[in-house]
Amino acid sequence: MDIVKPSILPGFMELLPADQLLFNRMLDTIRLNYEKFGFLPIDTPIIEKSEILLAKGGGETEKQIYRFNKGDTDLSMRFDLTVPLARYVALHASDLTFPFRRYQLGKVFRGERNQKGRFREFYQCDIDIIGNGQLSILNDAEIPSVIYSTFKDLGFESFTIRINNRKVLNGFFSALALPNKADVLRIIDKLDKIGPEAVINELRELGIEESAILRLMTFIQLKGSNEEVLTKLKAMGLDDPEFNLGLEELSKVIHHVGLLNVPEENYQIDLTIARGLDYYTGTIYETILNDYPSIGSVCSGGRYDNLAGYYTKQQLPGVGISIGLTRLFYQLKEANFFEIENPAPSEVLIVPLGDTVDYALNVAQKLRTQGVSLQIYYEDGKIAKKLGYADKLSIPWVVLLGENEVAENMVTLKNLQTGEQKSLGLDEAVRLIQTT
RNA sequence: GUGGGUGUGGCGAAGUGGUUAACGCACCGGGUUGUGGCUCCGGCAUUCGUGGGUUCAAGCCCCAUCACCCACCCCA
Incomplete structure (x- = not known):
């Protein structure tokens, strides 16, 4: 019989157990933080009716979505967690x-076409706050504090939450x-890159006049502390109502993020970030x-005025973010971020002899x-092999x-790091394990 | 969708026309059956993505094909 070559599809990440352990710890950390801020868990189907996921139609999603038929049913695999959330909220609003x-x-x-750090199957870790009819801007200020708390717990020291406002x-x-606002948005988003x-x-x-380009460039390159940037924006004295509304929102968000104890160095107004997704x-x-x-x-994420417009007449504004955990993990692994290379599956291996x-x-x-977490080595064999198991x-x-x-x-309790071993009573052994 | 690159054992990788295809990692066995991680010894590719061609001779040259990767686009 021919052996089928074991392989997985490109763009699908799978990990060895030691890495999976690390990955799961990150997942747990994220979950814990989300719960700490009072977010409730939901789980939605991986596959939805195509009409649901493609309600918006057009654009990138349509090209990238995995879509297929089973019998007469037109099915699609979810490409994010936000669209399913919209459907979920519309369905269960009452x-x-x-x-x-x-x-x-x-x-x-x-x-998608394959590329570094880009996956076809990946984890997203989302939080969203959905209002019925309206949603206070203070929610927008709370999101960065969730991010801050989570990233701190994940072990990151230095990170910046960039904040901007589409209305501005x-x-x-x-x-x-x-x-052509959309094109301009797309271009200035690339400034950093x-x-x-x-x-x-x-x-x-694009055919934009030099004078406009000049003003645009000065605008998106405004530098300084958050307060300074806000002051400069206000000083521009534009009488555009949308601009002023956005500026007011941005001021409130920045002000309250500070009150939520997010350190100044961890959040920063950045007028170049635009986010491709057009629902923000x-x-x-x-x-x-x-x-x-x-x-x-x-x-990344943001505020959207009406989440579920395709599925209900109710006006449901929301604000949320998503952590791309698969990419994050993959890149951190590449950068040798993780200090623990081999997390142990248990504290103790019990080795019966004879x-x-x-x-x-x-x-x-x-x-x-x-x-005490432990496992038992049941197989026959040389001691060397049994100790080798614990060692590996x-x-x-x-x-x-x-x-x-x-x-x-x-x-007989043996410490594999030091090589020391002692004959002990059970209670003493437990004490030693738990205090070392 | 557009442009570029690469394809050698489970993995990483040398080899740029000429006898048995380096090396490293991993794996297996052993250095006398109650002691691992270190070390030492031994084993592990009739074969170089696939098909065809050039040649006395091809992993190395040519053509085709497939696969994967990278970049653009877009995104997490």
């Missing part, structure tokens, strides 16, 4: 309590009477790790009730149980 704070950790799928951008573009010269060139290609209408966020700038944004299994099982039960899995302690131990009702 059973939900608003403002609805939900979190969701799950895999999403995008049939749009209002400014209106004031300049720019015809391609630099001011290239941005200016692209703007020229106000505040937008993008988080970058300062030590790993090449990773790009690892957590015919001592009964005694070993007894010891195992007692250790487990004392809260980085299990720090081995409990050796042979005829002598059974006879004396003791255990």
Whole structure:
């Protein structure tokens, strides 16, 4: 029989156990933080009716979505968690309590061309706050504090939550009477990546006047502390109503983020971030790790006026963000971010020698009730192999149980890091394990 | 969708026309059956993505094909 070559599809990440352990820890950290802020968990199907996911139609999503038929049903795999959320809220609105704070950790799928750090199946970790009819701008200020708390817990020291407001951008573009706002948005979003010269060139290609380009460039390159930037924006004295509304929102958000104890160095107004997704209408966020700038944004989101317009007549404004955990993990791994290379599956490996299994099982039960995590090596073989097992899995302690131990009702506890070993009573062994 | 690159054992990788295809990692066995991580010894590709061609001779040259990767676009 021919062997089928074991392989997985490109763009689908799978990990070895040691890495999976690290990945899951990150997932747990994120979940814990989301719950700390009162977000409720939901889970939605990975596959939805195509009409639901493609309600918006057109654009990138339609090209990238995995779509297929089963019988007569037209199915699609979710490409983010926001569209399913919209459907969920519209469907269950009468059973939900608003403002609805939900979190969701799950895999999403995008049939994209392959590239570094880009996956076809990846985890998104979303939080969103959905209002019924209206939603206070203070929610927009709370989101960065969730990001801050989460990223701190994930072990990041230096990161910047960039904050901007679509209304400020749009209002400014209106004031300049720019015809193709969407294109301009797209171009200035690239400032960081391609630099001011290239941005200016692209703007020229769009046919924008030199004077407008000049004002645009000064605008998006406004520098200073958050307060300084706000002051400069106000000093521009534009009378565009959208601009002024956006500016007011931005001021409130910045002010309250500070009151939520997010350090000044961790959030910053950045007028260049635009976010491609066209459903954002106000505040937008993008988080970058300062030590790993090449990773790009690892957590982004924003405010949208009406989440579920395709599925209900109710006006449901919301604000939320998503952490792209698969990309984040992959890139951190590449950058050797993780200090623990081999997290141990358990504290102890029990190794019965000879015919001592009964005694070993007894010891195992007692250790487990004392809260010691352990596993038992049942296979026959040389001791070298058994110790090698513990060694490869980085299990720090081995409990050796042979005829002598059974006879004396003791255990031999070996510390694999130091090589020391002692004959001890069970209670002493537990104490040693738990205090070392 | 557009442009570029690469394809050698489980993985990384040398090899740029000439006898048995380096090396490293991983894996397996052993250095006398109650002691690992270190070290030492031994084993592990009839074969170089696939198909065809050039040649006395091809992993190395040519053509085709497939696969994967990188970049643009867009995004997490």
